[in-house]
Amino acid sequence: MLPIETIPEIIEQYELGRFDYALIPIENSIEGPVSIAIDKLYHQSTATVVAEIVMPIVQNLMALSENIKPLKIYSHPQALAQTREYLRKNYPESKLIPVASTAMAAEFVQEHPNEAIAAVGNERAADFYSLKLIAKGIQDIEENNTRFWLLGKNEPKINLSKSSDKVSLALTLPENMPGALHKAISTFAWRGIDMTKIESRPLKTKLGKYFFIIDLVSDDKISFALEELESLGIVVRMLGAYSIYEG
Amino acid sequence: MLPIETIPEIIEQYELGRFDYALIPIENSIEGPVSIAIDKLYHQSTATVVAEIVMPIVQNLMALSENIKPLKIYSHPQALAQTREYLRKNYPESKLIPVASTAMAAEFVQEHPNEAIAAVGNERAADFYSLKLIAKGIQDIEENNTRFWLLGKNEPKINLSKSSDKVSLALTLPENMPGALHKAISTFAWRGIDMTKIESRPLKTKLGKYFFIIDLVSDDKISFALEELESLGIVVRMLGAYSIYEG
Structure with a gap:
């Protein structure tokens, strides 16, 4: 592989x-x-x-700690679009920041441990970049x-x-x-x-x-x-x- | 407007x-x-x-100075795809970095004056973020x-x-x-x-x-x-x- x-x-x-x-x-x-x-x-x-x-396809919210209140949430524009309603409802204060891929979002969160930030992506990205899942299966439309x-x-x-x-x-x-x-x-x-x-x-x-x-x-x-x-x-x-x- | x-x-x-x-x-x-x-x-x-x-659609290479040798070139994935051959030939050493939009690429270049970086985008982005055009009309396919x-x-x-x-x-x-x-x-x-x-x-x-x-x-x-x-x-x-x- x-x-x-x-x-x-x-x-x-x-x-x-x-x-x-x-x-x-x-x-x-x-x-x-x-x-x-x-x-x-x-x-x-x-x-x-x-x-x-x-x-x-299952989208998750992930960060370095489970207790984080993210000021900014990073992900690929499609992943942000797919979780928009959930994020608006549960994280109305968070700014959504589009980046080139979900993997890049997870990597950015890993590399900035002192910032209150999170990423949206799949479980493999969380594993690979040692992030904790804050919320699982947050995509707005079930059938994805x-x-x-x-x-x-x-x-x-x-x-x-x-x-x-x-x-x-x-x-x-x-x-x-x-x-x-x-x-x-x-x-x-x-x-x-x-x-x-x-x-x-x-x-x-x-x-x-x-x-x-x-x-x-x-x-x-x-x-x-x-x-x-x-x-x-x-x-x-x-x-x-x-x-x-x-x- | x-x-x-x-x-x-x-x-x-x-x-x-x-x-x-x-x-x-x-x-x-x-x-x-x-x-x-x-x-x-x-x-x-x-x-x-x-x-x-x-x-x-016309793509251009832009940076804070006309004489820069960019180590990294930022842009939207589509703009990078449209100028890929030109960049490969003229800037074989530069790393191409996808970001969410051409405007964000130009803004990033403006905000990092001490880095040897450039962006690909249209002339309006160069004007708006006070960048100089290093090369004009660099898209690989004329008809765009x-x-x-x-x-x-x-x-x-x-x-x-x-x-x-x-x-x-x-x-x-x-x-x-x-x-x-x-x-x-x-x-x-x-x-x-x-x-x-x-x-x-x-x-x-x-x-x-x-x-x-x-x-x-x-x-x-x-x-x-x-x-x-x-x-x-x-x-x-x-x-x-x-x-x-x-x-």
Whole structure:
């Protein structure tokens, strides 16, 4: 197990063959897609998704002592957003300070023992930086999950319960085909293939030019849809055909 | 003109009637949608979009002195990502440090005059924090634009060149309608209404539940499509029918 600081670096190191599998966050139920991961995979990687793991996210308030009344609370903007109501209600006097990551927030609290400060983050961050948990599970919305994709050559043995099978594709549409997206979606719809998600991401060439990430429920008819898409001049990249596991 | 620290607060203050217009970033050509703005508009606002303004984004390197050799360079993760190649090539020794905003980076540089540090941000940040520009226009990709939405009761006079007219909608699909998204898109496609963008955003209730933001080229037939959508049980919210201006 090797932790790496940023998501693009995880993918870069995996592409260089530094390890057999890479685990990257792809989507959170509250914040939405992790764009930096999706873009890196599409633009600068040929990696294949071999499994999806859905993990519940739990936020905690942590400090050097359990009895601290924090004047300032540090965390990543998303973690602060996810615990905003709780912090407003229980710590109305505390100033919320956004920093670049929850780990950096915990590290900052550890390094400033004489200040009345706290951080919001997961239990591993508290353990790693020797902080005490002041309050557990403080996220405002109970249902908070993150989807992770496991990149690899083949699926390893995963000791979690399997829920269903999925196929993820990236589509690039021809420039001058009116209604191209409608045609692409139709190839799945008329075959009764269930599309669970569509997401547009900028091609980074010009504002208004996109590629599309599409998730489909696993289905034998997908291969015929892919043939039809190709004949329409739509470029399809198979990101992976994989099982979903609940963490 | 009143600057406000975060995008959700801009929308909240606008909803409270604190000012007549609010300008919020919606999408960047490289980074993609500004999810926090779109979600706030959808979930906690009834504001109407009265204009779209597309502005070029220029990143600069700034410090207290022009002759500084920065050991550390601070900025928002997106600004660092947008200037990564330039900084790697010209400042291979500098450590890149992500902070919560480009303004915070510039402020930090101003407040630490004895350190060899710099920030990446726009010219206004340099002016405001009395920093000198070491290098101008250092973004790696030339074409870098951000779309802003102007919220208001009606369109003000805008001294910029108008390019085209658009309609933006938010759709929520019925739970148990197979192929609902395909049906929704078909109501536009078969009428020849040009859809320029579709984006899925989490409903924040459960992983895998989305609402959709759809951009259409202005067209008289849109009202008929909206009637058809309603009859299908698809909930449509009109975000705005507006003109696009190039900044």
